[in-house]
Amino acid sequence: MKTFGGPALFLDRNDINTDEIIPAKYLTENSKLALKPFILEDLKLPGFDPVRDTQGVGVVVTRSNFGCGSSREHAVWVFEVNDINVVIGESFARIFRQNMFNCGMPAIELGKDDLDALFGLGDKVEISIDIETETLTAKGNKEIACGFSLNSFDKDLVKAGGWLAYADKKY
Amino acid sequence: MGKTITEKIFETHRRDNPSRNNVVLNIDVVMCHEITTPIAVNDLQERGLDRVFDPNKIKVVIDHVTPSKDSKTATQAKILRDWARRQNIKDFFDIGANGVCHALFPEKGFIRPGYTVIMGDSHTCTHGAFGAFAAGIGTTDLEVGIFKGVCSFRLPETMKISIIGELPQGVYAKDVILKIIKELTVNGATDKVMEICGPVVDRMSMEARMTLCNMAIEAGATCGVCMPDRVTAEYLWPFIQDEYESIDAAVEDFKKWHSDADAKYVAELTLDVSDLVPQVTYGFKPDEVKDITELEGSRVDQVYMGSCTNGRIEDLRAGAEILKGKKIAPTVRGILSPATPKIYNQAMEEGLIKIYMDAGFCVTNPTCGACLGMSNGVLAEGEVCASTTNRNFNGRMGKGGMVHLMSPYSAAAAAVKGFITDPRKIV
Numbered sequence: 001m002k003t004f005g006g007p008a009l010f011l012d013r014n015d016i017n018t019d020e021i022i023p024a025k026y027l028t029e030n031s032k033l034a035l036k037p038f039i040l041e042d043l044k045l046p047g048f049d050p051v052r053d054t055q056g057v058g059v060v061v062t063r064s065n066f067g068c069g070s071s072r073e074h075a076v077w078v079f080e081v082n083d084i085n086v087v088i089g090e091s092f093a094r095i096f097r098q099n100m101f102n103c104g105m106p107a108i109e110l111g112k113d114d115l116d117a118l119f120g121l122g123d124k125v126e127i128s129i130d131i132e133t134e135t136l137t138a139k140g141n142k143e144i145a146c147g148f149s150l151n152s153f154d155k156d157l158v159k160a161g162g163w164l165a166y167a168d169k170k171y
Numbered sequence: 172m173g174k175t176i177t178e179k180i181f182e183t184h185r186r187d188n189p190s191r192n193n194v195v196l197n198i199d200v201v202m203c204h205e206i207t208t209p210i211a212v213n214d215l216q217e218r219g220l221d222r223v224f225d226p227n228k229i230k231v232v233i234d235h236v237t238p239s240k241d242s243k244t245a246t247q248a249k250i251l252r253d254w255a256r257r258q259n260i261k262d263f264f265d266i267g268a269n270g271v272c273h274a275l276f277p278e279k280g281f282i283r284p285g286y287t288v289i290m291g292d293s294h295t296c297t298h299g300a301f302g303a304f305a306a307g308i309g310t311t312d313l314e315v316g317i318f319k320g321v322c323s324f325r326l327p328e329t330m331k332i333s334i335i336g337e338l339p340q341g342v343y344a345k346d347v348i349l350k351i352i353k354e355l356t357v358n359g360a361t362d363k364v365m366e367i368c369g370p371v372v373d374r375m376s377m378e379a380r381m382t383l384c385n386m387a388i389e390a391g392a393t394c395g396v397c398m399p400d401r402v403t404a405e406y407l408w409p410f411i412q413d414e415y416e417s418i419d420a421a422v423e424d425f426k427k428w429h430s431d432a433d434a435k436y437v438a439e440l441t442l443d444v445s446d447l448v449p450q451v452t453y454g455f456k457p458d459e460v461k462d463i464t465e466l467e468g469s470r471v472d473q474v475y476m477g478s479c480t481n482g483r484i485e486d487l488r489a490g491a492e493i494l495k496g497k498k499i500a501p502t503v504r505g506i507l508s509p510a511t512p513k514i515y516n517q518a519m520e521e522g523l524i525k526i527y528m529d530a531g532f533c534v535t536n537p538t539c540g541a542c543l544g545m546s547n548g549v550l551a552e553g554e555v556c557a558s559t560t561n562r563n564f565n566g567r568m569g570k571g572g573m574v575h576l577m578s579p580y581s582a583a584a585a586a587v588k589g590f591i592t593d594p595r596k597i598v
């Protein structure tokens with residue numbers, strides 16, 4: 001199975017919506033790759049520069065209700081084509097979370113304390129995820145580890161590489 | 172123990188239980204538009220799986236940017252159009268017959284009580300107004316829906332929202348749902364179904380119920396749902412008269428979808444609307460809602476009337492009530508987009524289009540257009556729009572633009588004054 005993790009990008013706000021992740025004007029693209037330069041273009045956070053700060057990132061760490069708003073899977077694809085393969089947050093909007101698993105990528109929910117600990121690791125943090133054992137390790141100004149739980153179906157989707165592959169076999 | 176309408180629909184449509192908390196449902200209607208469908212179609216083609224599970228259960232419209240505004244949107248429309256023809260999809264709506272999906276498909280009689288409905292569009296929750304389970308999904312779910320006719324959901328819990336009292340003059344379904352979203356917050360209903368009921372809803376038209384359910388997603392809900400009743404049966408009558416002996420028989424049959432009296436809810440909220448005043452959003456989140464009186468005098472540059480929330484005939488009538496015999500402020504651009512050709516026609520016959528045009532509005536063809544900042548009224552940096560749509564996200568109608576969500580009645584008042592004002596003072 002694919003491994004998940006990488007250097008982390010911290011987006012310290014609740015309710016980041018899909019218009020901020022990928023603005024509607026780019027929804028006219030018919031290929032996922034064409035979305036690549038526009039990642040998080042309309043997201044305004046103190047000191048955040050979408051082009052500079054998404055270079056080399058593998059994991060997005062955020063707060064609650066991430067991905068609210070429209071159903072656009074472009075919000076997941078724009079991560080995928082920028083090599084971001086995991087999103088970690090306190091909670092997700094339903095459609096965004098489902099879109100992540102449908103694309104075979106985990107959206108991981110952590111409690112507030114664990115999230116605060118991740119946010120406290122400094123600017124340079126490397127995160128790795130073990131889907132089988134449901135554990136997360138993060139190395140920054142120190143190393144921490146915590147557990148998370150995945151619904152068995154979501155886990156199956158990640159293992160299958162997404163919902164289409166899963167459904168094509170089963171239904 | 173009793174069951175909710177959603178539990179009943181899940182039970183009758185269950186195809187599989189891939190885990191304790193997940194259900195794979197058989198889908199009755201898969202709806203498609205040109206923004207989220209082309210990538211699914213292309214992907215199926217690339218995988219050599221260019222098939223549909225049932226062309227009669229797939230409904231297709233080009234509505235977001237129509238007529239196409241550039242070669243990219245023209246390509247999206249073409250991919251959808253070619254696919255619909257290739258797959259023999261009869262219910263395909265193109266220029267001349269197209270309108271905003273969530274206004275058009277109900278009008279065509281495609282939604283019935285007890286149905287499961289999916290679309291690659293978050294406001295699919297609108298169709299819950301008919302007592303259906305209708306949910307917005309992403310493109311992969313859509314792809315599987317088109318291909319296999321199934322979709323997976325976590326078992327949703329239901330929240331019961333009872334609307335009681337008497338709606339005051341000048342206060343509409345839009346004000347009610349904005350108030351509910353304010354109470355629940357933008358993720359107060361995440362992973363839940365919002366069952367919206369009570370005497371006020373019972374007295375509402377299908378149009379008003381659709382406005383309520385349309386914005387359920389703005390509180391994070393999977394679906395909004397109203398109990399199918401006589402109002403539902405009368406609306407659907409032209410489409411179901413071969414199936415039932417009488418409207419009474421349909422009303423009786425629809426009861427099988429009603430939530431049982433002892434059904435279990437995860438939360439219950441009762442809202443007395445007797446003293447509700449028109450509501451308006453002030454920030455960039457749909458739960459940032461205030462009484463309109465608190466924003467009195469706030470400048471607007473554009474007024475947009477339309478969308479799947481409030482582009483229906485009753486909405487146009489409400490706006491016209493204010494605009495009749497008046498001119499909009501010289502500093503305001505007024506744009507009206509009736510949500511479907513039928514609504515447009517009806518508005519012409521009722522003289523509403525003339526009222527809007529005489530007041531100084533530009534009337535566009537039915538399309539999503541400005542609602543998502545794609546065409547037909549995109550804002551410039553720093554501009555403000557009073558809008559009857561459903562999303563006020565930063566940049567939604569154009570980068571650097573700001574949107575105040577409100578009812579058509581309030582939006583018309585803002586057009587006349589050039590600033591946000593209490594519409595009840597105008598008539």
Ligand code: SF4
Nearest residue numbers: 294478479539542543
């Ligand atoms: S009118 Fe706006 S909210 Fe409704 S379907 Fe179109 S873009 Fe989406």
